[in-house]
Amino acid sequence: MRGTVTAHCRPEHVPGPATVADRAGPGRQPRLQRLAAREDLAGRVLLVASVLPVLLAIAWLVVAVPLAAVGGFHAWLVLPLAGATAVLLLRWAMPRLRAVPVRPAPWWSVVATAAVAVGFAILAAATHSEQAVLHRDAGTYAQVGLWLSGHPGLTTPIPADAFGSAANAVTFAHPGFFVQDGLIVPQFMTGWPTMLAAAFWLDGWPGMFVLPAVVGGAAVFAVAGLAARLCGARWAAPAALLLALAWPMLRVSQTTYSEPLACLMLAGGISLLIDGWSVAAGRTRSRTDASVRRDAGVLLGLAGLVLSGGELVRLDMGVDFALVVPVIGWWFLRRRAGAAAFVAGAVVGGGLGFLDARFVTWPYLQVNWVSVRLMVLLLVAATAGTLITVVALRWRGGAARPARRRSIAVAAAVAVAVAVAGVLLAARPLLYVDRSITAAGTIDYVASHQLRLGLPVDGTRGYAEQSLSWVSWYVGWPALVLAWFGAMAAAAGVARGRDWRLLPVLLVYGGSGVATLLRPAITPDHPWADRRLVVEVLPAVVLFAVFALARAARAGRSAATRRVLRWTPLLLVAAVVPGALVTAQLAPLRTEMGEPAAAAAVCRALRPTDSVILMDTQWAPTVRNQCGVPVAALDDPTVERIATAVAGVRAAGRDPVLMSSSTLTLLPYGLPLDKVVYLDTQEDQHQLVRRPDGTDPRRLECWIVRA
Incomplete structure (x- = not known):
């Protein structure tokens, strides 16, 4: 089927084939219909291609992690089982993705987005590091993957x-x-080491070193696909370019860190969530309620599996999932299809993550118990608060009330709150000094580097108050300011009930991004500490900056503010250039x-x-x-x-x-x-x-x- 999704940040009105044909003469109708069909196909390709890698990744994880945990990680067993699981998930997902309403897209956007992602992967692979000896986390990941490549258990x-x-x-x-x-x-x-082990099966150390580049390219494409869902396909390529030029994203893709896979899982999971919502909300005369429930249920179930299954890759992905829980409660209140399926998928992925954490990597959780405890408290609070709110509103009949657009005053208040939060975040170096490091070994480590760099020696310094400056090093202040305005506009739009697709992006990327900046919880030497920016912070900056650019272009189409349109390309250049200059300097250094x-x-x-x-x-x-x-x-x-x-x-x-x-x-x-x-x-x-x-x-x- 074909449909049209109305997005609040759509930069221009693209009429469907029937509208164009009605305006054109009879002789031009066939040509315009062929053009519309090609653009529909381009939009579908972008939508499917941006979530295909995450479906393959979760198919591998749900098979490989349990086998590694029980001592059954053999190539002859895990490869066919993971392949069969991937086929099954794709057979479920592909027909449902065809049911997602898509907006016509120009082929140049799809090609340009793919070119950026592939070029990023090629650059990361060509400049990869060779960290095969124990040396911080990348060496540990490499050694665990090496062990698994020759042994059935961890x-x-x-x-x-x-x-x-x-x-x-x-x-x-x-x-x-x-x-x-x-x-x-x-x-x-356990998740990432199982993938590294499979790469070692294929091509030894070179295969292991190149795998992060491939996954990083897929993550760039996934974030671009998410931007296309929010702002239109024309904005996928700028989003991909902004993320690809952020050097921390390239750095983690040059060595065996888990962040590229975690970034892919989060962006892909949010995209599947939005796709499931689009199916549930896009009812047409040609589809029955049963087909809508089935298609939306499959996509939302996969979204729950992917988002909760992120815990198999990265310990603190539970924070991101906790911020999704209120979104699902809101969806359940609207009595839309797929909420129960999301919960079912989340139970499967979260259950595997719990088993991995409790029975395989438990000592790792004990060492990081302070962060784990905060994550568990957030999960419990989000789940309990959502359940209580849903039950109370259902009891009062709130779910049956029609949704109403809120006043401009409410939207303005929300936008002001976001603006104040941004100002406070930028002003933190003037307000306090972070002294959050308590581990004796880390205190000595930081003090030794302070002495070497000629800084005041205080090993308790965590430098978290400067975290926004860390981001500015790699994307530049123009992109940060654009992202700030984009977040204000997105929050105001959600407050007025205009575009529910922005809700999970605001809560997950915005909420987790701010939490990461407030408490990076990492040894503060760079570029080591910049890994913390990759999964939520940099994609948040990219998505909100592109949203602001799309809004500016959309405003420029109106007669009253047409001059704004001329500034949009300049704003895009200003956002891209700082990251390009930094990456050009650092990318070749192996x-x-x-x-x-x-x-x-x-x-x-x-x-x-x-x-x-x-x-x-x-x-x-x-x-x-x-x-x-x-x-x-x-x-x-x-x-x-x-x-x-x-x-x-x-x-x-x-x-x-x-x-x-x-x-x-x-x-x-x-x-x-x-x-x-x-x-x-x-x-x-x-x-x-x-x-x-x-x-x-x-x-x-x-x-x-x-x-």
Whole structure:
């Protein structure tokens, strides 16, 4: 079927084929009808293509994560099951997506959007890092994916037998991996490592390093598709360009971070939610109520599955889902089809996320319990508040009352509230100083960088009050101001009841984006901390900035404000240029190059009968996951402790090997050292109060002693 969706930010009126044909002469009608058919097809392609990647992603996750949790992650099992699940989901979704009313779109918009997304993926793949050794989160993700590529489960028993009587004198835990109940348990949620493992099956380390680029390109296209749903297909390409030129988005797509997949899941889930609403609201004479309920139910059920299933990828995706709950309550109050289906899908995805969190990655949740507790409280409050409100309004008969457009005064008050919130957010550096860091190790880390950068030394500084400036580094103040006006206009439109499609975008992207800026909850060195901007903040800026541009173009079509139209291209250029300049400077700078070869050199230096005793934890996951050799570390190496560990290994019938990432821990003991790795490479900078402008040198070493 074909239909027309009226969007509040539609920049111009595009008449349907019948309208054009009526105005044209009889000779022109066939040509105009063919043109309209091509534009309808272009709009449909953009709609379907923007959610197809997220459907494939959730099909993989609902199969791969449970199999990895129970020790059944085998290629011969997970690949056919995930493929069958993908086929099933697509068979459900594709007919329903064809029922979504679409607006005619020019083919140039579809081609330009695809070109931006594909170009982004190619650039990220061509400039990818090679972080294969433990070094903050990307190295941990890579090592967990490497382990899964060769093992059916995530956990492994501690190799106590390989260290004999010395097992109690060494530790088997290290950054990125915990020890619980005699098992070594990896950090982070399970979803992304399963994808990295599959990429390793396909092409080893290169496949793993390129996968984030592919997912990042899909995320760019998904956000562009969401912008098209809100503002029209002509605005998909500018949205894709704005996001692709934001360097944090490119940076996380150059290495094995989970943020590109989390960004894809959120944008795709919100798009499916809007599509389900469009089907439920777009009843026509050719469709029965039963078909409307069926089609809307499938799309909204998939939206619930995707949005709650984001918890399998990123721990704090529960905050985003909590902000969706009131939206579903509102939809239920309107007695529209699909609310129950959304809840059913959310139960499945959320249930898998709970099982992964409680029974697989539980130590990770315990370490981050402060943030987890806040997320759980928000989920409980949102769910309870929504239920109470829905029941109360239903009891009072509020659901049966027709929706009324609210007054201009209410919309103005809401817009003013958004404006004040923006001013306060920008003024935070003048109002207070954030000292939220409490962990001793992080305090020492921040203090060391403050000393190096010549800043006042205060390791408790979290610099959260400057988070809006972090965003301005990568998108520029013109885009931020546009996004601010766009958020005001969107909030006013929702307050007047004009466009319900903006409601989930305002609550989820706007609410989560502001919450992230208020409390980034991350070590504040850059570009490390800029990962926090990728999932909600940067897409929010893009969506609201494009919304403002679309409104400006729409206003320019009226006779009274036609001069505004001439400024719209200039506003778009002003929004794009700052990000383009930063990305052009930083995109070609590759980091951690040569690490896979260094890890292979470590494995070549070891034998199957070795038990490795580490003086630090740098090489622990490489030795265990890649080399397949038992490994443990000494917390505080001394001559006596080293002798005890060596004697225990020998008594167990194995060969003791001492290993360190520096000669400093081995030279004092007068032991003969063998140099295994001596690699000079580059790493991300560690800036605290200004934007990164390059990379820093990094030396990677591995020294061993056969005791």
